[in-house]
Amino acid sequence: MKEKITIVCTAFPEINNPKVIFTFEMAKALKDAGIDMEVVDLGALHIQSDIAENEYNGIKIYRFKRKARSAYFKSILKYRKELKRILKQRESDAIVLSFLRWEYIFYFDLIRKNSKKIGWIVHGQDAMCLWENKFITTIKRRMLKRVDNVFPVSDYTKFLVETILPPKEYHKIVLNYNGVDKEKCNKALNLSKEAARAYLSLPEDIKIVLSVSELKKRKGIDEILRAEKIIKEKQIEFLHIIIGRGDERQYLMKLAKDLGISNSVKFIDFVESGEDLMKYFRAADVFALLSKTMYKPTAVEGFGIVYAEAGYMGLPVIAGKSGGVNSVVLDGYTGFIFDQNESQLTLKIADKLIQLYTNKDFYNFISINAHDFIETKFDWKLYGEKLIENLI
CATH class of the missing domain: 3.40.50.2000 (Glycogen Phosphorylase B;)
Structure with a gap:
């Protein structure tokens, strides 16, 4: 049986808008390596209903409609219920969070409960922006402490992650450079x-x-x-x-x-x-x-x-x-x-x-x-x- 990895992100290529490359290339690399891949996109733009399912390049995607923050908060309970169903049914060996996004705050407990391991991909801009909001920084730091691995995409991003996490957590940091197409x-x-x-x-x-x-x-x-x-x-x-x-x-x-x-x-x-x-x-x-x-x-x-x-x-x-x-x-x-x-x-x-x-x-x-x-x-x-x- 193939190992299962689920990527949770807030931007994945849409059928008519294949511009979000990082998360797609990651999913494709895992799929090409023989992993059973699915994606949950918590920030889909071009869907009519709040929740939709489709495929992109042979990868199954669950899409949750992106909304303004005030409207998004009203949808959290609905989105949590659907995400719980997806993750429970999926029984992933690992879940990968793509980018250090604030939306994950509302779902992290479900993600932690429904996966054997969690990896978090961190880019420079999202790690640097943490320092603009002390409350968000505190919440994200707590989540980062609870994942199994943090994957910064550059040496600079690794340095930023080390300023967020305490030294005793450095063992979970794994430098992983992005690739080129x-x-x-x-x-x-x-x-x-x-x-x-x-x-x-x-x-x-x-x-x-x-x-x-x-x-x-x-x-x-x-x-x-x-x-x-x-x-x-x-x-x-x-x-x-x-x-x-x-x-x-x-x-x-x-x-x-x-x-x-x-x-x-x-x-x-x-x-x-x-x-x-x-x-x-x-x-x-x-x-x-x-x-x-x-x-x-x-x-x-x-x-x-x-x-x-x-x-x-x-x-x-x-x-x-x-x-x-x-x-x-x-x-x-x-x-x-x-x-x-x-x-x-x-x-x-x-x-x-x-x-x-x-x-x-x-x-x-x-x-x-x-x-x-x-x-x-x-x-x-x-x-x-x-x-x-x-x-x-």
């Missing part, structure tokens, strides 16, 4: 760089820098643009493709114009297809995103999946010193990490970009290292195996 990446890698550029109607003979992110101040794209002004002044031709939406878009467009590099910067709102997005990674020469950690409100790169995807695609990464980035980018080996507050930042970024553009051996050294490092360490199969090793 190798199938999606490999489809793009099967194309030559020239073919990817032709498909996307991009120029063949200049260097391309790629940034993929929500356009917020803390992402540091403005610093990349300032560095590119220096590069432009040295008569080095480049194209910087910025993919994403956000409050900083108009500011970044104006900054590029004021710096005199607007003809070398291309803004793209959104790329619908994940496969097409990876073609932009394939077409690029460098990935650049200079994220930094902010504390009010809290914002951090808990892991930085785009850095991992860029590395797997062989792109040297220009990164900011934020949260879990150090787990994914090795400074001087697979890319370069900068502190947004360091002196002469613009000149230092420009210098590294120029080195990558003009020194082929240097570029190849960083590019090969980046791919090999990510391929070896950030694998969903390894991720699933570590969960099974500790929970089954």
Whole structure:
């Protein structure tokens, strides 16, 4: 008989909205490893009734409709009754909680009672946000003490978990890096760089820098643009493709114009297809995103999946010193990490970009290292195996 694992989460891909990748990739990795998988989604968006059942990629999902907090409280008794039925009938060998969500407070006693073991997946942002509310922090700390394992997804997140739990509980902490979607990446890698550029109607003979992110101040794209002004002044031709939406878009467009590099910067709102997005990674020469950690409100790169995807695609990464980035980018080996507050930042970024553009051996050294490092360490199969090793 197959071992049974049930994932409880607050966001799982919907039939017409396959955008929530972490929990799905975890479920898929466990299913591929031979585990009998089911998912309970406590935050479903696109369902008509309060509770629904369906399947996604062969995984059975129980969906509980997401509501505003005031309305959600009115549904708790109904949701608890249904969850109790599901878990009692299921008799899971283990239950995995995905992300450190406040909603679990109302169901934790049922989850603890109806599973032999509990694992909790913790990301940087949700762990960091604990410190904004002392009451929620206290409740979540108590729940974390009662689980069998806590799985932080980066070294930085592990550090945050260690600030939440007392030292006597550290034995239950198991570092487990997220993986990259190798199938999606490999489809793009099967194309030559020239073919990817032709498909996307991009120029063949200049260097391309790629940034993929929500356009917020803390992402540091403005610093990349300032560095590119220096590069432009040295008569080095480049194209910087910025993919994403956000409050900083108009500011970044104006900054590029004021710096005199607007003809070398291309803004793209959104790329619908994940496969097409990876073609932009394939077409690029460098990935650049200079994220930094902010504390009010809290914002951090808990892991930085785009850095991992860029590395797997062989792109040297220009990164900011934020949260879990150090787990994914090795400074001087697979890319370069900068502190947004360091002196002469613009000149230092420009210098590294120029080195990558003009020194082929240097570029190849960083590019090969980046791919090999990510391929070896950030694998969903390894991720699933570590969960099974500790929970089954």
